[in-house]
Amino acid sequence: MTAVISNRPLWRLAWQRLRQRPLQYLLCIVGIALGVAMMVSIDLANGSAQRAFSLSTDAITGRATHRIEVIAPTGVDESIYSQLRRMRHHSPMAPVVEGYTLVEELGAQPMRLVGVDVFVEAPFRSYFGDDERLDAQSVQLLTEPGAIVLSQDLATQYDLKLGSELHLDIAGQHRTAQVTGIVAPNDTLNRRALSNLLFTDIATAQELLGQVGRLSHIDLIINQPEELQAIAAALPTGLKLETAEAQKNAVQQMTAAFELNLTALSLLALVVGMFLIYNTVTFSVIQRRPIFGILRCLGVTQGQLFTLILAEAALFSVVGSILGVGLGIVLGRSIVGLITQTINDFYFVVSVQQVTLAQSTLFKGLTVGVAAALFASALPALEAMNTAPSLILQRSTLEGKVQKLLPKLALLWVGLTLAGVALLRWQTGGLIAAFSGLFAVLLGAALLVPPLVSLGMKALASVGYQVAGVLGRLAPRDIVRSLSRTSVAIAALMVAVSVIVGVSIMVGSFRGTVVQWLDQTLQADIYVSPPTTTANRVLGKLNPEIVETLKTWDGIRLAVSYNDADVRVVDFDRQAKLISADGDVSQGKRPYAWIRPDLGADPWKALDTGSGAIISEALILRENLASPPETITLETPEGDRTFPVLAVFYDYSSDRGTIILDNDLYTALWHDDRVASLGLFTAPDVSVEETVAVIRTHFKGRQDLLVQSNRSLRQGSLEIFDRTFAITSALRLLAVVVAFIGVLSTLMSLQLERTRELGILRAMGMTPRQLGTLTLLETGLMGTLAGIFAMPLGFALAWILIYVINVRSFGWTLQMALEGRYFWQALLVAIAAALLAGLYPALRLGRMNIATAVRQE
């Protein structure tokens, strides 16, 4: 190729085409846009939640390099701080008391309340004056009980002024505070970080949060290793010195699996979108085959042709991706609430005041969108490029080639499926491998569609003739004749519908499993806990007096108390949930995944005597252990302790893993005899609802208690469950929309392309009605095929989601529950989508002008 040759005529050609068929390109752009939008919105929402958390953590960490933490959940004894303070060392040190509160005036969202000592703040955080000097005004934090400092942004947003009253709800306790200082950081990062935080004096924080005598942690700035050693050596047992980073990382790892799952789900939409692109490009190539043939005869090179087709694809993929990013941002803003809710329910408290738009998100969205489009267009472009000019001119060559390809496609299907299975079976490959396997199976199935359609239609043609006459024979034959296009549309619809089937089965099985688990586990009649800032986790503790009163309450046969804490599992070096229990709330009805053979059917007796621990299956599954470990070693305030494993139970409330210990053992080692929740069993003849009402009235005003009957607790738990999967449903719906657009665009093009052929049929005497029926018959057939193919694929997807993805992500085994409706609903969706897509061409064809149609071109 020489520089003299200009490509301009080719570009004009492309532009001509775009002007003739804008709708097709528009649909394609919408397809890409939706796919990209889903990915961007998930990325955005995940990123914003993470960023909000890490910003507020950074804002609290400040310039601290280390922190002294306590292993026991009760916090650091404040006398340890003053002892360290009077030790000879030069490292700056600051005490912190923190907790969560809902503030009525701040939209009742969870806020992090951070208590500090202004006198030692300067080296750590610069919110109360500059680095060296103490702001004399800041001493009013000390003298004014309830004095709170918040950020200018918050004050503006919620119209608060100096002196405004704040009503705090801290685990059910209502307190009043007032705005004493408004801090306006001069850089955006700090400003955003502060939008989650309320600062106050350490005394106020202790009072408000009920942590008198205790500190949450002690911040340190240590630059010399000798100091580090000296301080570490001076710490009493039960305290540990950690780097500030370690804490943050641990928290962020908790949500990694959850976020990866959402990302993978959002990628599904893009895969469906890729089918759409492939479709559109194939069409544009096929329809222009004569022109391409002429062009090639005129001397246009293969390379130029390839460039032309890819450039077209690039153009609309860029437009689509940009639109997609824009749409994703809008969507992301609305789903960030859903994701935040789930994170709050299961992991940590975060409130996102502002959606963070990271450049990487935009870049990723654009790149993936364009790359997917180019990849999908490469095949038809290569095909056009490699066909000899004389052959291009013949319309039938392509379909002939597809027919020859069919056996190869079947082979490819076998190959991809095997690869997928191998990836799924690769235990140590983690989640990425599992999702790659899932996508391989999905793509493999799509490749199998052309051979299957070909076989199916051939069989149907003869049957169709007997049932519906000429039309019954014409329809299947038409589909086979345009296999290169119809099969793609069917595959796209199939993938989308199979996602519906798979995700529905997974969510349904999950829900069924959880319902059953709740039924078995929650045997007590009444549950008492402090009202929590988040729905799933109990953050406060019960007032000991209330616990005592309730244990001897009239009409209560039995009371079991629970307490929970975070614990580091030394064997696996990760955090897990520790439950201390003085009785089995399931009364032996809880199912176990494994019980040590010598213990019989109920390991709880052994637990009660303190002879070991019961651990949850998540702990084993997430560590990829083949069998339950014999012992488990936990970090306790008294040093590392090893406990024999008595049994393995199911716990769907935590994906980090749970360890149950007897309360006596726990109290002795962790020095924490508080109670977080109570399960009450009523005497046989006592009304549960009445007892609940009486308890509520009795404790009214003393402390807000959450007193729930078994039924309402179950309901509440399922509400959380449904909320968690709300986002999944939203994603599922989007995938369907993308698929629908794909089918619509394919079928419309398909029908419109055949205008001339149909014109001839009309000329031969076929009525508009018959023509419409033919069109709908064809699209209906395609929809049915897609729906039927989607069923086994959907089942396979569900199997993978339940037995591979869920186990690897969360360590939960679910019982697969199949329901007929998942399948027939999916079939209906497929047929309905296809028929709907056929409606417009059918109507249009009915009004066609025969002469024009036949004369076309």
Added chain:
Amino acid sequence: MKRSLTNLCFILAIACVMWLSSPHLFTNAANSSASPPTSNRQSKIQNSIAWRDLPATDTSKFEKAIAPRSWHFPDDFGAHEDYQTEWWYYTGNLETAEGREFGFQLTFFRQALSPGKPVSASHWRSNQIYSAHFTISDIASDRFYPYERFSRGVVDLAGAAANPYHVWLEDWSASEIEPGVVRLQAQTSDVALDLIVNQTLPPVLQGDRGLSIKGVEPGNASYYYSLVQQPTTGTITVKGKPFTVSGVTWKDHEYSTSSLSPGTVGWDWFSLQFNNGSALMLYLLRHEDGTPERTSAAMFVSPTGELTPLTPQDWTLEVLNTWKSPQSQATYPAKWVLQIPQLNLAVQGQALMPNQELNTSTATYWEGAVAFQGSLQDQPIKGKGYVELTGYADRLDTILSASAP
């Protein structure tokens, strides 16, 4: 129709590009990716904070120094929390066996933010604020090391106990190790001191039996005693290098609920310890116009402990030279001639090094080691001591009327 669709498409795309590339969207993200969250470690962030107006402290509920009182030691070594302000002031002049000179100041201040004790569940709630100033003057290398700390008088972070005597703020402390012997300890990353201070004379009650009048208004006075000529030995560490030192230490303990009379901008305060065993405390309250307040006073302590109270009429103090601080631009006296005819005392003295200015959160002042020489009753004497010069950088009457520490 087709054209309009195409056009719409392009308009949307262009709008999208413009919106995405508008700077406000990228500022946050750019910040976040370019700088790790910890970047504020390097840059000093000046956050502006608006506070609620401080309610004026009602000082009427505090006790005031109005009449002479009877003193009870060791009880009175401790804190007097009914009064708003209190300090324990250690200054001393030390040298190594080779004659390398050092000065030190270790002062503990107590300030009550409000009268009475606050009622609170938290042990951290306190209205007793402690602060401490610690300086080392390394005369030989002309280096001054000033430090300041704050804390509250709770959970053992800071406090003042009478028996056994113990005043501390974190790891800076003055603590009795046996009756009459006090150990001073303070350290920072650069300097440290660890000294044993022996009390040899009974407390010198300043003013009228310990009532030291600071202004004409009733109650504008303090209760004030000093321990002078206390032999001191120990170690001073500068930049990791320890020096064994000995010398004398002066201790002042003063408490009051008073502010300076309006128009009194500051004071010049001298504590001199002479080599014949005598000592002189002198304070000169300065008016705006430079004239001395007539309640200024001095006290001469003979080697055996006899006291001679003096009034401004009894002395002449002339400034021979000044030093201008490069930090605060304030001009401080740096060389003096002092004559007290009644005692037949004439001495001339100067700062051992010019820059001994402290720039604390509360005020900027000069407090440094000085040396005097001259004659007492026609006998040559030499003396060392400390001079405190306040109100040269900022007016003290306004600062002290604010209730901040």
